[in-house]
Amino acid sequence: MTDAIDTTRIPVPLRPVMLALAAGGAELAARIRQGGDLAAQVGTNADGDGQKALDVIADDLFRARLTAAGLRFYASEEQDQALELNPAGGLALAIDPLDGSSNIDTNLTIGTIFSIYPAADTAKDSFLRPARQQIGAGYIIYGPRCAMMVTFGDGVQHYALGPDGFRLVDARVTMPDCSFEFAINASNYRHWSRPVRAYIDDCLAGVEGPRETNFNMRWLASLVAETHRILTRGGVFLYPADARKGYERGRLRMLYECAPIALLIEQAGGQATDACERILDQQITALHDRTPFVFGSAEKVARVAAYHDLPETEISALFGHRGLFRA
Numbered sequence: 645m646t647d648a649i650d651t652t653r654i655p656v657p658l659r660p661v662m663l664a665l666a667a668g669g670a671e672l673a674a675r676i677r678q679g680g681d682l683a684a685q686v687g688t689n690a691d692g693d694g695q696k697a698l699d700v701i702a703d704d705l706f707r708a709r710l711t712a713a714g715l716r717f718y719a720s721e722e723q724d725q726a727l728e729l730n731p732a733g734g735l736a737l738a739i740d741p742l743d744g745s746s747n748i749d750t751n752l753t754i755g756t757i758f759s760i761y762p763a764a765d766t767a768k769d770s771f772l773r774p775a776r777q778q779i780g781a782g783y784i785i786y787g788p789r790c791a792m793m794v795t796f797g798d799g800v801q802h803y804a805l806g807p808d809g810f811r812l813v814d815a816r817v818t819m820p821d822c823s824f825e826f827a828i829n830a831s832n833y834r835h836w837s838r839p840v841r842a843y844i845d846d847c848l849a850g851v852e853g854p855r856e857t858n859f860n861m862r863w864l865a866s867l868v869a870e871t872h873r874i875l876t877r878g879g880v881f882l883y884p885a886d887a888r889k890g891y892e893r894g895r896l897r898m899l900y901e902c903a904p905i906a907l908l909i910e911q912a913g914g915q916a917t918d919a920c921e922r923i924l925d926q927q928i929t930a931l932h933d934r935t936p937f938v939f940g941s942a943e944k945v946a947r948v949a950a951y952h953d954l955p956e957t958e959i960s961a962l963f964g965h966r967g968l969f970r971a
């Protein structure tokens with residue numbers, strides 16, 4: 645039987661887990677194609693988010709395959725606590741089994757995000773550590789084409805799903821840094837901090853504003869789809885903290901969303917921060933912790949941080965009149 649993924653460029657100790665993820669991704673892609681009521685509400689997860697049928701199907705499916713592959717610890721968006729699957733295993737894996745759940749019923753792009761660490765003695769020590777200690781990270785995207793982007797700390801590899809599994813398309817993905825596209829959920833404008841508003845205001849002002857450039861905007865409500873677009877054609881993504889109750893640390897989860905996407909983005913030549921500080925330098929303090937998240941082309945992510953460095957009262961004056969930061 646053909647392997648679910650071409651393992652030539654996958655480090656040997658990670659091959660069983662990567663084969664399980666690839667086989668699970670192919671199975672989930674087939675399940676999505678089959679249709680049915682995959683967006684039905686079936687429960688609530690640890691974070692208080694409503695669980696849809698496909699969230700639970702994806703969690704069950706990956707957990708079963710990773711159990712069979714000998715994984716030691718499994719932490720999932722859909723599980724309150726990390727699970728010990730195989731006491732003899734050497735790896736710990738965190739997963740967002742189904743990312744972009746609000747897109748299920750509209751047949752828009754969704755994904756799976758995963759992050760791999762060496763297993764420590766306990767689940768707590770395996771996952772609650774600096775994000776830079778990941779030894780693998782990636783996502784599977786279920787869109788018009790199904791693909792996997794993955795890094796093992798030496799560049800980003802791109803695989804596409806065909807009839808005989810995931811096959812290598814590009815052994816070293818690099819992100820273009822010349823796009824003038826930003827992604828943010830603009831319906832939250834009134835809740836944002838002044839630096840975030842000022843950054844977006846200056847993008848929206850186009851050629852007449854301090855940036856003297858016209859920008860385009862996208863919001864897909866799917867972190868995986870947004871990441872795939874930015875890896876392909878550049879740009880910047882922001883999910884900042886805001887003033888809504890429960891959004892003091894933004895919406896996205898550090899362990900199984902932001903840390904793995906940050907590693908992929910840096911390995912493709914970009915940057916990822918919490919708006920100010922590098923994500924990979926941060927300590928993960930709880931399984932379902934959230935963090936503000938900004939990533940994309942290095943120059944654009946640095947510019948967002950620069951807006952945060954200025955005293956609030958100076959933001960508009962500096963950017964509006966003196967135009968310190970030209971595009």
Ligand SMILES: O=P(O)(O)OC[C@H]1O[C@](O)(COP(=O)(O)O)[C@@H](O)[C@@H]1O
Binds near residue numbers: 745
């Ligand atoms: O609905 P909002 O606030 O725009 O948030 C969209 C974000 O939420 C998410 O859907 C959260 O992921 P889940 O679907 O895994 O909960 C991200 O993929 C996306 O970036």
Ligand SMILES: [Mg+2]
Binds near residue numbers: 742743
């Ligand atoms: Mg998600």
Ligand SMILES: [Mg+2]
Binds near residue numbers: 741744
């Ligand atoms: Mg999810």
